[in-house]
Amino acid sequence: xxxxxxxxxxxxxxxxxxxxxxxxxxxxxxxxxxxxxxxxxxxxxxxxxxxxxxxxxxxxxxxxxxxxxxxxxxxxxxxxxxxxxxxxxxxxxxxxxxxxxxxxxxxxxxxxxxxxxxxxxxxxxxxxxxxxxxxxxxxxxxxxxxxxxxxxxxxxxxxxxxxxxxxxxxxxxxxxxxxxxxxxxxxxxxxxxxxxxxxxxxxxxxxxxxxxxxxxxxxxxxxxxxxxxxxxxxxxxxxxxxxxxxxxxxxxxxx
Numbered sequence: 001x002x003x004x005x006x007x008x009x010x011x012x013x014x015x016x017x018x019x020x021x022x023x024x025x026x027x028x029x030x031x032x033x034x035x036x037x038x039x040x041x042x043x044x045x046x047x048x049x050x051x052x053x054x055x056x057x058x059x060x061x062x063x064x065x066x067x068x069x070x071x072x073x074x075x076x077x078x079x080x081x082x083x084x085x086x087x088x089x090x091x092x093x094x095x096x097x098x099x100x101x102x103x104x105x106x107x108x109x110x111x112x113x114x115x116x117x118x119x120x121x122x123x124x125x126x127x128x129x130x131x132x133x134x135x136x137x138x139x140x141x142x143x144x145x146x147x148x149x150x151x152x153x154x155x156x157x158x159x160x161x162x163x164x165x166x167x168x169x170x171x172x173x174x175x176x177x178x179x180x181x182x183x184x185x186x187x188x189x190x191x192x193x194x195x196x197x198x199x200x201x202x203x204x205x206x207x208x209x210x211x212x213x214x215x216x217x218x219x220x221x222x223x224x225x226x227x228x229x230x231x232x233x234x235x236x237x238x239x240x241x242x243x244x245x246x247x248x249x250x251x252x253x254x255x
Contacts, residue, residue, distance in 0.1 A: 018190065019187065081218055098249070
């Protein structure tokens with residue numbers, strides 16, 4: 001089969017290593033600070049409650065996932081910020097069982113399909129440090145990453161909890177699973193995942209638990225000529241990952 005020049009150019013571009021620029025990191029930090037300020041003052045508590053149709057879909061068992069504010073990515077110097085939000089309802093669930101699944105970091109590899117290995121690194125009350133070996137795979141995107149996170153949980157009331165997780169290390173593995181496997185320097189790799197923050201909200205009501213997540217990530221950008229071909233794969237990965245994460249958490253809580 002003959003490949004088009006555009007596809008060949010795309011393949012060549014995404015195989016080249018990318019460098020994370022300080023300007024991109026600074027832009028990401030500003031964006032997440034603004035996101036956290038928005039979430040701290042947001043009313044209502046749940047995103048689902050902001051739309052009767054969205055709430056109806058969730059109550060009917062759908063996993064509702066959308067790019068935040070209808071904008072799946074934001075361009076910054078040499079990178080893209082992706083912001084997706086999703087919510088699921090877990091009938092019959094309790095906050096205790098849902099939190100137990102979320103905080104069982106030693107067994108996340110048995111819950112989430114993209115987690116190849118996982119481990120709790122430390123805990124101090126409601127603060128956790130954890131490790132994940134994660135695989136990203138969608139079209140031209142294919143990478144395995146050593147990731148570490150700090151997570152903080154906060155009880156707001158008997159019915160509501162918050163959780164925030166922030167990446168502290170993301171390193172891509174070259175030749176994963178082979179004898180010469182090794183980690184590439186963080187910020188100098190294929191660039192499919194440079195930063196990742198997760199903002200979770202849980203509310204117990206209506207005979208179950210509503211589970212919401214907003215994920216803000218930082219990835220490489222590409223020249224305009226091939227960016228239009230690469231962007232759908234990245235957006236599809238973001239959407240599918242969010243959907244799968246919420247579905248898998250629901251399934252694990254219901255067991």
